[in-house]
Amino acid sequence: MPEHTRKHTVAVVGSGNWGSTISKIVAENTKEHPELFESKVRMWVFEEEIEVPESSRHHKRLGGQKRKLTEVINEVHENVKYLPDIALPDNVVADPDLKSAVKNATLLIFNLPHQFIGKTLDGVVGYHLPYARGISCIKGVDVSDGTVTLHSELIMERLGIYCGALSGANIAPEVAAEKFCETTIGYDTPPMDADERNGSPKDNLIKIDEQRQHKTKPTHVKLHPVPKDLPAVDAELWETLFARPYFHVNHVRDVAGVALGGALKNIVALASGFVAGKGWGENAKAAIMRVGILEMIKFGRTWFPKSVDERTFTEESAGLADVISSCSGGRNFRSACHAVEQGVSVNEIEQKELNGQKLQGTSTAYAVHDFLSKHDQLQEFPLFVAVHDILEGKSTVDDLPTLLDGKKKKKRRAPEGA
């Protein structure tokens, strides 16, 4: 039996619709498991002045006033701006001060738009517990200069703490409304934290380069073990913190696969939107998803051969399920579909319908194309390349069937033994 005398303290860094939804979930669970967790969950909120909108159920009481978002959240237990009409448990405490939000947290959950992660980590460094453990719910990967960096890796390097990832077919408003879904947690418990907790000083180096074979300079992160007076931090603990009757959790050790799935699926969603815009029907969309998953597998196998488990893409919510839901709805799918229907470029749709904001699919498609080009691997990823070329106006959607026809190339599957 565990011999801990302290409990874990949870902080959520980020409070958009997905950050607020995750705060709701974990706060429900810290209340239900007082033997493991302190009830109070601090949610860091980027402070802003808001006016409670007329459509809000709190408008009568709070309408017409300029108020701070954190004050409103703590007063009415609702993020009226980013997750309206969803009651947050009263043990979620909005905190505008990043340092105070993270300082006592033994479990850190990162859940904010990827463009803010670098700056936010600057504000955390030095104020967090050195033995904290993290989970990144941030979608996307950082691709630059021929290198793919996962956000969990970035967090490990910057904060010196071990960090996993959570991703899945999790459209936030549906999860917030407690409609049934699943998610995947990727967490590969560091040796020193493992079951018997018999970590020796030799075990406390994590080699991040093992997850980035293409990177020439290896990065080592020195970890501090989780103190023995705290409950062990392993897959079971994270499942207890995240699983709800409406939010099923599956655990895998493959952090890279979980993170890659959440990034690459956005390229596939654009392709699905293209064929939907053409009116090619369900067969064509299903074909795009199938080919997309195979290219995700190949991407993982090529650049993360030691860490990626192909089954993350074919069997987990962070893989095929997230591809399916993103290829049936969501902004990337819809924008690509509208572009084809209206005979304009996706860029024009971004200008017209998204106020110039770039879709995650388009920026990922460009970054991945650049990366593949640097590694001379364009010919191995015909769907990813086709999406880029259609965005660029170099190919048309009508070219897709020909671009995907791999029959002239070598067979994908090696012959089996007779």
Add this chain to the structure above:
Amino acid sequence: MPEHTRKHTVAVVGSGNWGSTISKIVAENTKEHPELFESKVRMWVFEEEIEVPESSRHHKRLGGQKRKLTEVINEVHENVKYLPDIALPDNVVADPDLKSAVKNATLLIFNLPHQFIGKTLDGVVGYHLPYARGISCIKGVDVSDGTVTLHSELIMERLGIYCGALSGANIAPEVAAEKFCETTIGYDTPPMDADERNGSPKDNLIKIDEQRQHKTKPTHVKLHPVPKDLPAVDAELWETLFARPYFHVNHVRDVAGVALGGALKNIVALASGFVAGKGWGENAKAAIMRVGILEMIKFGRTWFPKSVDERTFTEESAGLADVISSCSGGRNFRSACHAVEQGVSVNEIEQKELNGQKLQGTSTAYAVHDFLSKHDQLQEFPLFVAVHDILEGKSTVDDLPTLLDGKKKKKRRAPEGA
């Protein structure tokens, strides 16, 4: 180089919307490959008297008359009853006489509703070439008395010819309209037909029991080799016969997986319809598909351990892509969705909207439940069982999240080496 002096002759047994579509495809290819195939494709049509409907583009010429369906097809090159408005190549010849349709065929394609297969094979036996080779496009499997029989196996046993399977995300009207899609051919070339065609008399027995481990009585089928004056019948030949620019073909050796995929996906489609009817959104549908594919894998692994390749379910059109398209549309999905929306049973929908016709999903769900029950494996397939129990009124759709929560059971995935 091949030394054949004869060409293959193709017959299609069946002429519904999918049979007519497949006839169109193969006739396009026999014309394009005169070095391998006789151009003419005989399509066996169950003869009926029809009146060309007013909506037909041939009504002006043929309306008002009672005509034989085969005569109309051969006159206007269109199956006006089952695949209206789609031009068939003029080398498709409708034949009302089953014996004459099959008698010269070296390649037999079976494409008819599964309830007619037994009787139809009665009419073929003794009139077909003993060295013919077959492909079954028939969806479904035969489950009875604790045994699963594939239609390809039934054809092998009854006709004494080797038979593979074709299945995929292939909603017939979309394929007929030449909208892009993919399919999977399962064909495990018998040793005597293999590349070097050096078959010895010892090689001409196919053990069907290898694909049915649960069957106690093994069945051996004695095959006649394909004569050497004909082009070799292997995966490449079938791909040449079926692949079109709009119809991409992938080949696997796993016939059982291809056939099982086309059958079991209908149970999953009902479950997807149930959660769609509840308005649970895309996350929930994606979760159902994911769990469904995992149960399909487990079904194949349990009862076809030597023949099924799990990747057929996770990577092929006959697996995940067919699940996706069936869970987004199609009769099973829609009927289950309507039932939940209207608060009635699926059976009532079958009575009301389908004139009492049973859905393939409901009959498969009952047959599989009966099969699992006989083998005491109900607890291993919570989704398949839940669909049966919801059809039976023993469970409700609201129970689904709980029924699928496997956390109390052993982990699915064995821990990986550290």
